[in-house]
Amino acid sequence: MSYKDEFEQASGWAAVDVSIRLNKKKQPFLDYLKNNNVATVIRYYASDMNDPKTLTPEEARFLSSRGFSLLPVFQDRSRSITHFSAATGENNAHSALKFALTVGQPLQAGSTIIFSVDEDYPVRDIDGPILDYFQAVQQTIGSSFAIGAYGSGAVLAKLLAEKLITVPWLSMSRGFHGTEPFFYNKQWALRQVPPEQEFTADDVRYGRSILRLPPHELGLFTVDDHGMGHVMGSRAESLMQTLAALTPFSQASATTNRVVATDGLRLRDKPDGVIIRDLTIGEQVEDEGESTHPGWRKVTVGEESGVVFGKYLRDPYGTQTERFIQAAIAEWLRFDKGKGNEREAPYYHYVREMWAAIGEPWDGRSRFDNGDEVPWSAAFISWVVRQAGEAYDNFRFAASHSVYVNNAIKARYTGRTDKPFWGYRINEVKPAPGDIIQKNWPEHHYSFSYAENHSDYNSHADIVVEVTPDVVRVLGGNVGDTVAFGIDVQEYELDKDGFIKPNQHIIAILKNRADALNLTSDIVKVSEHTHFK
Numbered sequence: 001m002s003y004k005d006e007f008e009q010a011s012g013w014a015a016v017d018v019s020i021r022l023n024k025k026k027q028p029f030l031d032y033l034k035n036n037n038v039a040t041v042i043r044y045y046a047s048d049m050n051d052p053k054t055l056t057p058e059e060a061r062f063l064s065s066r067g068f069s070l071l072p073v074f075q076d077r078s079r080s081i082t083h084f085s086a087a088t089g090e091n092n093a094h095s096a097l098k099f100a101l102t103v104g105q106p107l108q109a110g111s112t113i114i115f116s117v118d119e120d121y122p123v124r125d126i127d128g129p130i131l132d133y134f135q136a137v138q139q140t141i142g143s144s145f146a147i148g149a150y151g152s153g154a155v156l157a158k159l160l161a162e163k164l165i166t167v168p169w170l171s172m173s174r175g176f177h178g179t180e181p182f183f184y185n186k187q188w189a190l191r192q193v194p195p196e197q198e199f200t201a202d203d204v205r206y207g208r209s210i211l212r213l214p215p216h217e218l219g220l221f222t223v224d225d226h227g228m229g230h231v232m233g234s235r236a237e238s239l240m241q242t243l244a245a246l247t248p249f250s251q252a253s254a255t256t257n258r259v260v261a262t263d264g265l266r267l268r269d270k271p272d273g274v275i276i277r278d279l280t281i282g283e284q285v286e287d288e289g290e291s292t293h294p295g296w297r298k299v300t301v302g303e304e305s306g307v308v309f310g311k312y313l314r315d316p317y318g319t320q321t322e323r324f325i326q327a328a329i330a331e332w333l334r335f336d337k338g339k340g341n342e343r344e345a346p347y348y349h350y351v352r353e354m355w356a357a358i359g360e361p362w363d364g365r366s367r368f369d370n371g372d373e374v375p376w377s378a379a380f381i382s383w384v385v386r387q388a389g390e391a392y393d394n395f396r397f398a399a400s401h402s403v404y405v406n407n408a409i410k411a412r413y414t415g416r417t418d419k420p421f422w423g424y425r426i427n428e429v430k431p432a433p434g435d436i437i438q439k440n441w442p443e444h445h446y447s448f449s450y451a452e453n454h455s456d457y458n459s460h461a462d463i464v465v466e467v468t469p470d471v472v473r474v475l476g477g478n479v480g481d482t483v484a485f486g487i488d489v490q491e492y493e494l495d496k497d498g499f500i501k502p503n504q505h506i507i508a509i510l511k512n513r514a515d516a517l518n519l520t521s522d523i524v525k526v527s528e529h530t531h532f533k
Helices: 003-007 024-035 057-065 086-103 123-141 153-161 179-185 235-244 319-334 347-357 377-387 401-413 448-453
Strands: 015-018 040-045 069-074 112-116 146-151 167-170 190-199 204-211 221-223 229-231 257-260 265-268 275-279 284-290 296-301 304-309 421-424 436-439 460-467 471-479 482-485 491-493 506-512
Touching: 003 179, 024 190, 040 086, 040 204, 057 069, 057 086, 057 221, 069 086, 086 112, 086 123, 112 123, 112 167, 123 146, 123 153, 146 153, 153 167, 153 179, 167 179, 275 304, 319 377, 319 460, 319 471, 319 482, 319 506, 347 377, 377 401, 377 460, 377 471, 401 421, 401 448, 401 460, 401 506, 421 448, 448 506
Parallel strands: 015 040, 040 069, 069 112, 112 146, 146 167, 167 190
Antiparallel strands: 015 204, 069 221, 190 204, 221 229, 257 284, 265 275, 265 304, 284 296, 296 304, 421 506, 436 460, 436 506, 460 471, 471 482, 471 491
């Protein structure tokens, strides 16, 4: 087979590059891609964020929700050597960073931005302005992203040798300098296959590419409904997908829908049989009825079927409560089930997102002037509440637990039916998933009455995600430098009636009432920034 024939061999193409925005109107094209096992869409960044060829945050979330991973390529003007210099590289890198932050591309997590070199340049240009350009790109954003390049074999070989890129994308122009040996040496991570194609039903022109490396090495990513980016193939991504795949509770059958009530419940092929996989707390299952053995239930989880021990399933709560629970679990998964450290990438960036949502500048590495770490457990609570949706808009978002707890207690006493949480003593209500439990620091002994009348003191709070006949288990941030669930300090004993036993340092229970809200009030939504407690 000739070089031309081999180069144009498109068997196994798995990525598409397009210069138009893809949305619901282009669903036939997306269906065509899915039918051809294409799961990666390459879209554009540029200096002008209004350029119609560029990727938008809405498009990134839409494509991700349809099962596509993303790979951005920065392209302004790259058809003249005058478009390449160190200054241009620095400017383009800053523009790419701005785009990435807007879209939700994850930083310092291995995701890739490719920079385009469209023309066939001689060695003097490659070793001169083009090299200067990519050195500037690497110096500017190389610590935040994997850098790739699109171009000829000669361009890609030089940039690889200089360790300026890790993801070489070989242009479809087979006659370019160095492309034939680069093609046969298989140094490319992905390669574009000629010629350009057209999907006439949607008037979409597109390029096809073959991927040689797995998704995590290519730096592909997705963006979830909350605008958070996740690198494909990472452990955190797979955990996030576990939860993202759940059917919305508002669409589920009221008679068959059940929820996994504890983490690590094993899905087996038969009672005491082969383990199919461990289920994650919060996963939704379809209960198909009793198994042949007492206590076991036949269930379907997505496309998997098997049996589980029925005592570890629960009925769902209201839609809004379940959204709050799932938002909390999603953060635990994002922190790799408590393995992600607040001071390491990408986790300190996640803490940064929490602080930014309440208007503060901190991240997971931040310290006060005296050297003490900046506690972020209240920022975590506010973040999770915000992610749970509009039903929680009247929460008192704050950097201190004492502020929103005081607000929730007063909301109950004044009959604020627009508030998603009301505050109670531990002997007044039984804890349930979706509630918030506030507790004292070890050295403090604040009471419920104190919390009712004060809003400026140190404390901690967690979210209830599991209740058994004996204990309640909670999930929270800034616990052991991560988002943790169910460790020793996050478990409270219950009495025989289901109330929390006294003498466990608890100040208040905030009861989740988002499913019973009366939002007809004209009361203005509020947000408050306070000291960090």
